[in-house]
Amino acid sequence: MEYNSSIPIYLQVMMSIKRDIVTERLKLGEKLPSVRDLALQYTINPNTANRVYKELENEKVCFTRRGMGTFVTEDEDRAMQMKAEMAQELIDEFLKGMKYIGISAEEAINLVKRQSKEETKKIS
């Protein structure tokens, strides 16, 4: 994974795991790698890997079973909520970028509508 060196690594790895859950590359209830394996997989420090799981647990994205390891949440609503949060972030980012170049939210919406119409045309 490519890292942005100004953002805490643990946040970036958390985001990557959440993305895998939302895109169903990780299934609900699936077992996650051990702290050690997570560290090797992402080539990060085990202390950071540990923190990733702790924070994900705090956010109820995953949970630990004593002696068995860490698992993805089994709560479907939590997964939906994560997807919504991610969408929200993308929209915020998008609108911010549009505003920066002088395009209002309404204009932006119209642009998106036009774009999506053209795309459906292309497909059909």
Place this chain on the structure above:
Amino acid sequence: MLECKEVTKKYGRKTAVDHVSLNLEPGRVYAMLGPNGSGKTTLMKMVVGLVKPTSGEILYNGQPVGVESRRDIAYMSTEPYFYSWMTVKDVGKYYQDFFEDFSMERYERILNQMDLTMDLKSKTLSSGMMAKLKIAVTMARRAKIYLLDEPLNGIDLLARDEIVRCVLDVIAPDVTLMVSSHLVDELEKVADVAVFMKESHLVMACGIEQMREEKGKSVVDMYREIYGHGGIEQ
């Protein structure tokens, strides 16, 4: 676990390390950063007990470092230190003779991961292979402190990844790692604490994730601030 107290080393009129105080805690990875000639190697050599401080002291578990502490401290120097007639296997045996905590099994496993074989002659190794061999033989010890001096120097990208993985593999709650480098970004995601050396002084030691969180700064940003824009990649 390891304490440096006002450690100074002078070579004649030149001061290589100037009043450095630093505590190394177990379970942490330290990145010692700084341009060439800033005192990194001298400080490491004093911690292993190969060089005696001119003043100040270095304590390992409360005792001054020396022959005793060398059992627990694994050190990898920058200069190659194997005889050219040695095979990879000989290098392992050589280490086994010297260090009680050396594990031949672990050595073999690491070599395997790095695609090195026991029958290779040390004089036929490329510089990248030599760097891997040095790491393999050092990490095959079950030490409490590992000091690695410029393990990534002159190594291609893929070999670097292998070395970083091998280093990550020994990290445990009772193990301390210190890696020196002037390749700042390589250590960025692996280290807990960045220790900046400049002109024989310790300028700063700070938590890396904390720096990102509180100031939105990367290690590279800090490096630029401390050494100026010309400081990178000397």
